[in-house]
Amino acid sequence: MQPSPTHRASFSLADEASAKRVVDVLTEVFFEGDAAVAAFERPDGRWDVTLHFADAPDQELLRELVATSAGNEIAATLVFDTVEAKDWVKASLEDLVPVPAGRFVVHGSHDRDRVAPNKLKIEIEAALAFGTGHHGTTRGCLLLLDHVLKSSGPRNILDLGTGTGVLAIAAAKALHRAVLASDIDPPSVRVAAENAALNEVGTCVRVIRATGFAAPDFAKSGPFDLVLANILANPLRQLAGPMARHLAPGARVILSGLLTHQAPAVIAAYRARDLVPLRHLRIEGWSSLLLRKVG
Ligand SMILES: C[S@@+](CC[C@H](N)C(=O)[O-])C[C@H]1O[C@@H](n2cnc3c(N)ncnc32)[C@H](O)[C@@H]1O
Structure with missing residues (x-):
């Protein structure tokens, strides 16, 4: 098409x-x-x-x-x-090398057989959506997810702003659990569902179109004990309240998409909702945060 x-x-x-x-x-x-x-x-x-x-x-x-x-x-x-986004994004993907991030490797179809067998492979055909793993924000989220998985096994997971579906697919592959993935952008919703099927987690990952938490699916699927949200700093700040209302006590939240100088304002917005920062990764000027809901 x-x-x-x-x-x-x-x-x-x-x-x-x-x-x-x-x-x-x-x-x-x-x-x-x-x-x-x-x-x-x-x-x-x-x-x-x-x-x-x-x-x-x-x-x-x-x-x-x-x-x-x-x-x-x-x-x-x-x-x-x-x-004409799709054509040049796809073309540039041909040159992309696999991206390792903790236990995960994100790769294109041309590298399918070149990834070490002890890694969790996430094959991404990006097309119109964001999230090939090459951006510092995606890598930051994957590294923090890898860290979270070392000490806990979340059961109820949300990937808000899923793009290609890369983070939802990573969580589903690592945990073999249902993951709700959402995006404001209709092409991303389609691409994420296609990528989930390509990675054989199509039955775990359910992709919906929604702006922030404005859909009944979040209340039905929540409360979440792990949320991944790689969107921009301002939407993240505005989503602090709605997100806190959809979290289970002790839930972990991974946020990215903020420039490092924007991190203090985002941390303050979430601290005000009883989410305390546990880790702060800085990659290529971008911050990724791991937070925990207290109480
Ligand atoms: C930076 S991309 C992240 C994609 C992928 N999760 C990753 O980590 O590579 C941000 C995605 O969030 C979506 N987005 C932005 N604002 C949103 C909102 N308020 N609600 C839901 N999705 C949103 C965008 O359409 C885009 O696909």
Whole structure:
């Protein structure tokens, strides 16, 4: 099937503080919608801000929001285009090498027979979704999952923001238990279900489309004693309350998708909900956190 393009809006800003201000505003506005907001530092120190939309965005609204948070000059530089995501992501995957993370190795189909037999293999065809294992956030989550599994065997597991399904598949392969996986993005829901079947855990991993905890499935499947959530810092902060309400006492939570300087604010939001930090991994500027629900 020919992939449909995603719609992209991008612009750049002079420094991190301006990027953070704009990203906070945009994430707040598009939190409930089908948009992903990302900011990355360029080698020259400027910050690129990019939004991906499933449907064509309201360009005037976006210009207004950027003008309000960054000024008219920056709003005038906004560029709108479309990206044929699937083709180039798949093409670039051909060059990716397997990624070891604790007991897990994430690999593409071309490396299926080259992974050491004592590892838990997770085969990922990323296509439109995020999560080949190469990103520091995915690797951080897998390493923390490996750590959790050394001392406990969670029974009720949620992977929120599943992308390719990589973390849900890892948990299902290691624990042979049911895992609920969710994503805001319809293509990711389809890709994650396909990857779960490819990895022979299709009967363990149930993938649903949901924004945050806004679906009855979470209450029905919870309370969870392990939650993995690799999404951005602001949604993570906003999800602290709903997540705490879906956790069993003593539950472990693995969070990632936050830049290291954003970690203190995320930790504070979860501490306020009785979740205490146990571990903090820093990989390539990204933080991954392991927390435990007290009481
Ligand atoms: C950084 S990717 C992580 C993918 C995978 N779990 C991993 O660790 O590689 C974040 C995923 O979260 C999804 N997402 C973002 N905000 C969300 C929200 N509020 N509720 C559910 N999913 C969300 C995105 O669509 C994306 O697939």
